[in-house]
Amino acid sequence: MDGTESGWTVVIADDHPLVRDAMRHALMQSLNDVQVVDASSLDEAKAAVDRLGAVDLVILDLNMPGMDGFTGLAAMRAAHPLVPVAMVSATNDETVMRRAIEFGAAGFIPKSAPLETIAEAIGQILDGQVWLPIPRNAPSSGTGTSRQDIASRLGELTPQQLKVLSMMSQGLLNKQIAFELGVGEATVKAHVTAILKKLGVHSRTQAVISARLLDFKTVD
Amino acid sequence: MDGTESGWTVVIADDHPLVRDAMRHALMQSLNDVQVVDASSLDEAKAAVDRLGAVDLVILDLNMPGMDGFTGLAAMRAAHPLVPVAMVSATNDETVMRRAIEFGAAGFIPKSAPLETIAEAIGQILDGQVWLPIPRNAPSSGTGTSRQDIASRLGELTPQQLKVLSMMSQGLLNKQIAFELGVGEATVKAHVTAILKKLGVHSRTQAVISARLLDFKTVD
DNA sequence: GGCCATCCCCTACTTAGGTCTAAGGCCTAT
DNA sequence: ATAGGCCTTAGACCTAAGTAGGGGATGGCC
Numbered sequence: 034m035d036g037t038e039s040g041w042t043v044v045i046a047d048d049h050p051l052v053r054d055a056m057r058h059a060l061m062q063s064l065n066d067v068q069v070v071d072a073s074s075l076d077e078a079k080a081a082v083d084r085l086g087a088v089d090l091v092i093l094d095l096n097m098p099g100m101d102g103f104t105g106l107a108a109m110r111a112a113h114p115l116v117p118v119a120m121v122s123a124t125n126d127e128t129v130m131r132r133a134i135e136f137g138a139a140g141f142i143p144k145s146a147p148l149e150t151i152a153e154a155i156g157q158i159l160d161g162q163v164w165l166p167i168p169r170n171a172p173s174s175g176t177g178t179s180r181q182d183i184a185s186r187l188g189e190l191t192p193q194q195l196k197v198l199s200m201m202s203q204g205l206l207n208k209q210i211a212f213e214l215g216v217g218e219a220t221v222k223a224h225v226t227a228i229l230k231k232l233g234v235h236s237r238t239q240a241v242i243s244a245r246l247l248d249f250k251t252v253d
Numbered sequence: 254m255d256g257t258e259s260g261w262t263v264v265i266a267d268d269h270p271l272v273r274d275a276m277r278h279a280l281m282q283s284l285n286d287v288q289v290v291d292a293s294s295l296d297e298a299k300a301a302v303d304r305l306g307a308v309d310l311v312i313l314d315l316n317m318p319g320m321d322g323f324t325g326l327a328a329m330r331a332a333h334p335l336v337p338v339a340m341v342s343a344t345n346d347e348t349v350m351r352r353a354i355e356f357g358a359a360g361f362i363p364k365s366a367p368l369e370t371i372a373e374a375i376g377q378i379l380d381g382q383v384w385l386p387i388p389r390n391a392p393s394s395g396t397g398t399s400r401q402d403i404a405s406r407l408g409e410l411t412p413q414q415l416k417v418l419s420m421m422s423q424g425l426l427n428k429q430i431a432f433e434l435g436v437g438e439a440t441v442k443a444h445v446t447a448i449l450k451k452l453g454v455h456s457r458t459q460a461v462i463s464a465r466l467l468d469f470k471t472v473d
Numbered sequence: 474g475g476c477c478a479t480c481c482c483c484t485a486c487t488t489a490g491g492t493c494t495a496a497g498g499c500c501t502a503t
Numbered sequence: 504a505t506a507g508g509c510c511t512t513a514g515a516c517c518t519a520a521g522t523a524g525g526g527g528a529t530g531g532c533c
Contacts, residue, residue, distance in 0.1 A: 049343070049364040051371065055275030096343075123269070123316075123343070144269045151271065191509065204459035207490070220511055226491060236519085237490070239424035241458055245465060411480060427520070438519095440482050446521060447480095456489090457520065 041067045041159060042085060046078035047094040047121065052144070056092060056121075056151075063152035064159075074098045075105045079112055088116050090159055092142075095122035095133075103136045110137040119158050130165055140164035187244075189231050197224040201237060202244040261287045261379060262305060266298035267314040267341065272364070276312060276341075276371075283372035284379075295319030299332055299412075308336050310379055312362075315342035315353075321419045323356045323467040324407060328415050330357040331408035339378050350385055356467075360384035407467070409451050417444040421457060422464040 041064055047053050050073075057069045070085065072078035075097060082088050091113075093106060100106070109118055117139035122129070130141040140158045142151055154164040190198065193214075200210045207225065211218040225237065234240050261284055267273050270293070277289045290305065292298035296319055302308050311329065319325055329338055337359035342349070350361040360378045362371055374384040410418065413434075420430045427445065431438040445457065454460050 050367050051272060051275045051279070051364050054278060054368060055271040058274060058278065059271065144271055146270070148270045148274065193510065201458065202462070204454070204456060204462050206456065216510085217512055219513060222491065223511080226493095229491080234424070235491095236424065236426065238421065238458055238461055241461060242422070242424050242465070245462070413481070436481085437483065439484070442519095442521060443482070446523095449521080455521095 041089045042070070042087060043067060044070045044072055044078055044081050044085070044088055044091045046072040046075065046092065046097065048073050048097045049094075052094070052121075059148055059151055060155065062148075063156060075100055075108065079109060082109075082113050082116060088113075090139075090155070091116055091118045092155075093118055093120055093138075095120055095124070095129075103132060106133065106136045106138060117158055117161075119155065119164075134163065134165065186232050190228060194224050194228050194231075197221060198228050198240065198244055201225070201228075202241045261309045262290070262307060263287060264290045264292055264298055264301045264305070264308055264311045266292040266295065266311065266317065268293050268317045269314075272314070272341075279368055279371055280375065282368075283376060293318075295325045295328065299329060302329075302333050302336060308333075310359075310375070311336055311338045312375075313338055313340055313358075315340055315344070315349075319416075319419070321422065321464070321467070323352060324415065324419065324464060326353065326356045326358060327407045327467070328410075328412070332412075337378055337381075339375065339384075354383065354385065406452050407464075410448060414444050414448050414451075417441060418448050418460065418464050421445070421448075422461045424461075 043060060045053050045056050045060075047056070053071050053073075057071075060067050060069055070081050072081050075093075078091060078093065082091060091109065093109065094100070095106075097105070106118060106120065109116075118137065119140045119142055120130075120133040120138045121142045121144060123144045124130075125143050125145065130143075133141045140154055140163055142154050142164075146154070157164045187195075187198075196214065197210055200213065205213070207218050207221045211221045214221070225240075229235065229237075229240055232240050232243055234243060263280060265273050265276050265280075267276070273291050273293075277291075280287050280289055290301050292301050295313075295317060298311060298313065302311060311333075313326060313329065314320070315322070315326075317325070326338060326340065329336075338357065339360045339362055340350075340353040340358045341362045341364060343364045344350075345363050345365060350363075353361045360374055360383055362374050362384075366374070377384045407415070407418075416434065417430055420433065425433070427438050427441045431441045434441070445460075449455060449457075449460055452460050452463055454463060
């Protein structure tokens with residue numbers, strides 16, 4: 034990896050032929066002497082590395098048959114600890130990127146990145162460095178609202194609150210909910226406030242969006 | 254696709270430069286005289302079609318800034334009813350594909366398809382046919398009518414109103430929407446009122462529910 | 474030109490949504 | 504008996520949401 038010795042060998046593992054093709058073009062454009070090997074599943078990728086022996090980089094799609102999230106990355110690392118792996122995915126989620134590094138990836142390349150950035154990233158990784166599209170220490174902020182997160186928050190709701198949330202997500206007004214449940218509007222408002230707090234959002238609309246993300250169905 | 258009259262013009266709208274690039278290669282490989290125009294967002298795509306006038310095909314990614322699932326497709330169809338649209342996405346979900354056709358797409362191309370299949374699909378679509386990777390019958394049942402209904406109502410919205418609705422369905426407040434668009438909050442409220450009227454609902458929450466019925470996010 | 478329709482933007486107003494504080498009744502566990 | 508959780512309500516208060524109506528710019532149409 035000093036640049037004088039050229040002739041890189043790179044394995045591209047992605048189940049989308051389209052993406053493999055594009056990645057190959059990007060590689061051949063930025064490196065002058067590179068051999069590219071295709072793989073459309075994790076097993077194929079591992080077999081390719083076994084066969085070739087000296088591989089300089091494996092480009093792994095995060096969502097691919099056999100990957101199962103990061104378990105595929107871990108498997109690849111276990112089988113070939115010396116071969117650097119660059120993860121590729123459509124996500125921009127910082128926590129995902131960081132976790133990829135924790136699992137031994139040498140870099141994370143979002144598909145949304147411009148071609149030059151991708152080329153630069155691959156160059157740095159081939160050079161032995163770690164590449165991330167974000168600063169390495171950023172606070173990761175607070176918007177980590179994954180499904181599981183929401184699901185666990187929903188579990189904290191009391192039965193009555195669940196009913197109210199269900200009606201909210203059908204588009205009912207507080208007044209209508211109060212009538213349906215046979216209680217006062219003030220009560221409904223109290224429930225709504227509690228729901229918003231537990232879900233960690235700040236408006237009725239956001240609560241409804243969260244609920245519908247889980248295909249939250251009517252209780253009635 | 255008769256080969257005698259050549260000179261196609263195709264707009265590729267995808268936020269991933271990698272995919273655009275690959276698609277361009279696929280196009281140039283299977284068609285001999287084709288002009289390809291890039292767009293990285295729905296707005297850019299619409300602007301490109303406006304500018305070029307005679308466009309033979311728009312290739313639209315389902316997951317892209319401004320798309321909001323099928324909302325973007327509906328908007329594009331409303332703005333340019335005569336231009337065929339080919340949807341592209343990483344999903345293989347049949348219901349999603351069929352729904353794309355219901356909303357006026359001329360075809361649905363899964364990214365996981367081999368390059369030859371993609372080329373063949375585009376050829377057929379340019380030839381005026383509808384292309385799907387699956388048989389056309391199977392009724393898909395369900396809420397087809399109401400979806401259709403919503404789609405046609407969405408088509409009546411002005412561009413600005415679509416933007417506002419999109420932001421509403423992300424849980425933004427009127428104030429935030431106003432800031433993002435660089436207008437006054439009162440303006441946003443006026444748009445919201447118009448949206449509610451056109452969608453036939455009576456509250457922001459109901460509008461968001463309707464909009465999200467057309468919203469299909471995949472992780473790909 | 475004048476006309477009409479549409480869209481976008483705005484001010485001023487009314488209503489719905491949401492917070493805060495405080496409090497009573499019900500049930501269950503300690 | 505006491506404590507704690509849940510459901511309930513009330514009133515005051517503030518902010519967000521939605522309505523009504525008008526002004527200005529554009530573009531097609533007679």
